[in-house]
Amino acid sequence: MNKSRTLWLDLGVFTSHIGFESAISADNPTLSRSIMAENSPYYLAGGRLTWKPDEQWELAAFILHGWQRIQPLDGNSLPGFGTKVAWKSHDRLTLNWSTYVGSEFPDEQRRMRYFNNLFAQVALTRSVSLFLGFDIGWQERATAGYDTWWSPNMIVRWKLNDRWATAFRVEHYNDGAGAIVGLQNGTALTGFSFNVDRQIHKNILFRIEARHLYNGMPAFQHGGSLVRNDTSLMASLSIRFP
Numbered sequence: 001m002n003k004s005r006t007l008w009l010d011l012g013v014f015t016s017h018i019g020f021e022s023a024i025s026a027d028n029p030t031l032s033r034s035i036m037a038e039n040s041p042y043y044l045a046g047g048r049l050t051w052k053p054d055e056q057w058e059l060a061a062f063i064l065h066g067w068q069r070i071q072p073l074d075g076n077s078l079p080g081f082g083t084k085v086a087w088k089s090h091d092r093l094t095l096n097w098s099t100y101v102g103s104e105f106p107d108e109q110r111r112m113r114y115f116n117n118l119f120a121q122v123a124l125t126r127s128v129s130l131f132l133g134f135d136i137g138w139q140e141r142a143t144a145g146y147d148t149w150w151s152p153n154m155i156v157r158w159k160l161n162d163r164w165a166t167a168f169r170v171e172h173y174n175d176g177a178g179a180i181v182g183l184q185n186g187t188a189l190t191g192f193s194f195n196v197d198r199q200i201h202k203n204i205l206f207r208i209e210a211r212h213l214y215n216g217m218p219a220f221q222h223g224g225s226l227v228r229n230d231t232s233l234m235a236s237l238s239i240r241f242p
Helices: none
Strands: 007-015 043-051 057-064 080-089 093-103 112-123 128-140 146-159 164-175 187-201 204-215 220-222 225-227 229-239
Touching: 043 080, 220 229
Parallel strands: none
Antiparallel strands: 007 043, 043 057, 057 080, 080 093, 093 112, 112 128, 128 146, 146 164, 164 187, 187 204, 204 229, 220 225
């Protein structure tokens, strides 16, 4: 770290720079993580160089063991690389562009993966926040050309008061070739969710969420067969220890 604390280097395992959703549910606007967040890294391992020239900008460069890998893949000598560019306008607007480049295959089968994540967080009013995200990635095929996956995501959160909040999410995840999800018939998954939060104490949060997912091809287990729709109701109680 330099004397002005604007430049520093991290080595080891750290939180992924991809997306606006944390691995800690209580820090997210919704109880469950979005489809795009579940199919991109929670964490990364390697080296991270971060530079914050002022209060608005944050720039980072990464050399990594791979796509959510503690250790490099056996037989793969190519590290992964990543970047992050974030701009924040006070507390009203945050814009972020994150990337990843690497191969998740041994050298003799090398197939490059190129990935972009874009998101914006907007404080529309003191009580209403908007979260917009978009992922797009390409991975080389074993023969020729590239497989593509992409995912848009929108969340609107309304903080009713210091105790109550609600959030609505609409999302889509398209991985027609199964490059990430790995389903034989591909994925064209659309989801909606609505959740209610109750802040019982400053360190205790209760959340309940209803979620519906629809896939173009049968993908959900129900009664011993595969179906296109899945509806769930979930709840959580999280406690932070000061």
